[in-house]
Amino acid sequence: MLPGNTYVRECPHCSGKFTQPTMASGNTFGAKFWPDGKIDAPMMPDYPAYVSCPYCKGTFWVEDTKVVKSIGYDEEREIPDLTLDSNQNPIPYKNPTRKIYLQGLDDLNISKENEVYLRSKLMQLFNDVNRDQKEQRPAIAAQIENWNRLLKILDPKDTQEKLLRVEIYREMGNFEEAKKVLAGELDEEYMDTMDILDKLIEARDSRVMCINPHDD
Numbered sequence: 001m002l003p004g005n006t007y008v009r010e011c012p013h014c015s016g017k018f019t020q021p022t023m024a025s026g027n028t029f030g031a032k033f034w035p036d037g038k039i040d041a042p043m044m045p046d047y048p049a050y051v052s053c054p055y056c057k058g059t060f061w062v063e064d065t066k067v068v069k070s071i072g073y074d075e076e077r078e079i080p081d082l083t084l085d086s087n088q089n090p091i092p093y094k095n096p097t098r099k100i101y102l103q104g105l106d107d108l109n110i111s112k113e114n115e116v117y118l119r120s121k122l123m124q125l126f127n128d129v130n131r132d133q134k135e136q137r138p139a140i141a142a143q144i145e146n147w148n149r150l151l152k153i154l155d156p157k158d159t160q161e162k163l164l165r166v167e168i169y170r171e172m173g174n175f176e177e178a179k180k181v182l183a184g185e186l187d188e189e190y191m192d193t194m195d196i197l198d199k200l201i202e203a204r205d206s207r208v209m210c211i212n213p214h215d216d
């Protein structure tokens, strides 16, 4: 992975300065994939779009915050920053947790696109207790509520959102509905995912297990 600039940004709640790492280029070499969309790629970190301030616990979309400074990768450790409080070295934002996602969902004016993002990430977080576990725990009420809301707002015409609907029905154990949604034409580039989901549905398998199509 080639790191990109590190941005120093300002928290909209407390004006505290925090850092945001970026990537210039990456790849999925050695990556692990799961049917709920989670990817664990050592060469391509998945930087979160919605995070918390490391100082005041306020939450926000990283892209909506003000950039105070951009630090090139090579110079990162060299230049003292005069615009920052000399007593305060900016620290990274706090990675999202269930609470942080829920705080984001409290926004009554949230766009559908942002709601889909937060709820898909929340779904992956709920799935972490079952990820690659032999014993799979039943879904908790908050997860079911999140699934149901996603089923309502996901766009049936968008291929990725359609596949997420299939996955939700599969995880719910509703294989008939999963099969129904999966039926029909899909873009060529999603064939691998479609095949995998189809096989899991046929096997009536609702587990959240790693699926690496090209690994053996």
Ligand SMILES: [Zn+2]
Pocket: 011, 012, 013, 014, 015, 016, 053, 054, 055, 056, 057, 058
């Ligand atoms: Zn803050």
